[in-house]
């Protein structure tokens with residue numbers, strides 16, 4: 001046994017770690033050592049913070065309040081319907097008001113802001129068939145920009161003004177179609193507005209029956225374009241097309257697809273099955289239960 005070594009190990013073990021009064025070390029370091037470490041981290045974090053603030057600042061400088069710097073530009077925007085139903089299915093029974101009243105309520109709420117009175121108050125009575133261009137002149141902002149009136153009455157039989165049930169009760173339902181908003185999109189040229197056409201899947205063609213479109217020919221007039229964004233064009237009313245099913249077969253599934261036709265928008269090929277089109281299913285029953 002080596003006594004000396006034993007002794008040394010012993011003293012080292014007995015040295016208090018938390019506060020060593022002999023060497024004035026706290027947790028194994030002297031005050032100066034702790035001070036330097038704290039100073040290092042202080043400087044380090046101030047530097048990191050500074051970098052973060054600087055990067056944010058430079059990034060924010062490059063952003064424009066009025067239009068997005070980056071935007072997903074589909075060549076042809078998607079379309080959506082109202083009412084949407086669950087999973088793009090409009091199913092109801094003409095004899096059961098409870099089964100269709102939710103659809104007409106959706107339409108009532110959706111069309112509220114299109115009331116002529118609201119449109120006349122908020123928006124301009126624009127000249128149709130031309131783009132409503134309101135560019136900024138250089139650095140001078142032309143904001144806020146005006147928007148064109150889209151009167152609820154232009155949806156005629158589908159406006160809900162004369163027929164409060166939008167044809168649902170009579171088994172001739174209206175479906176509203178809108179084109180997704182894309183900032184700066186010019187969806188036509190030569191005064192020809194894009195328009196909507198709807199058709200049925202092959203086996204459902206006979207069941208779909210005749211359709212009526214409102215406004216006439218199912219057009220989204222050019223005067224509602226381009227769209228400049230929510231912030232620049234605060235009162236923008238998205239144009240709508242209503243499709244009314246005049247003679248749809250009862251008690252059968254009818255799969256409908258509506259497409260946008262335009263002389264500038266490329267037809268959404270098979271590659272993107274949502275570009276410029278929307279599909280939905282109708283099933284109108286008429287059975288007393």
Ligand SMILES: *[C@@H]1O[C@H](CO)[C@@H](O)[C@H](O)[C@H]1NC(C)=O
Pocket residue numbers: 111112113115118
């Ligand atoms: C729009 O008009 C309808 C029918 O006249 C009315 O019930 C509704 O409250 C109006 N909505 C708005 C937002 O003005």
Ligand SMILES: *[C@@H]1O[C@H](CO)[C@@H](O)[C@H](O)[C@H]1NC(C)=O
Pocket residue numbers: 121122123144145146147234235
């Ligand atoms: C938006 O509508 C409000 C309410 O009618 C109107 O006071 C305002 O001037 C409109 N703004 C624009 C840019 O059209």
Ligand SMILES: *[C@@H]1O[C@H](CO)[C@@H](O)[C@H](O)[C@H]1NC(C)=O
Pocket residue numbers: 116117119120125126149150151
């Ligand atoms: C909207 O309706 C008002 C009257 O209700 C009419 O003066 C105005 O010309 C209409 N606007 C459009 C774009 O049809």
Ligand SMILES: *[C@@H]1O[C@H](CO)[C@@H](O)[C@H](O)[C@H]1NC(C)=O
Pocket residue numbers: 216217
């Ligand atoms: C609808 O289309 C037809 C044929 O393309 C055209 O003669 C008619 O003027 C159009 N109606 C409206 C209101 O645009």
Ligand SMILES: *[C@@H]1O[C@H](CO)[C@@H](O)[C@H](O)[C@H]1NC(C)=O
Pocket residue numbers: 206207209210247249
């Ligand atoms: C309605 O559709 C039926 C077939 O589903 C057809 O026999 C009838 O002639 C159509 N009526 C009109 C007015 O088109």
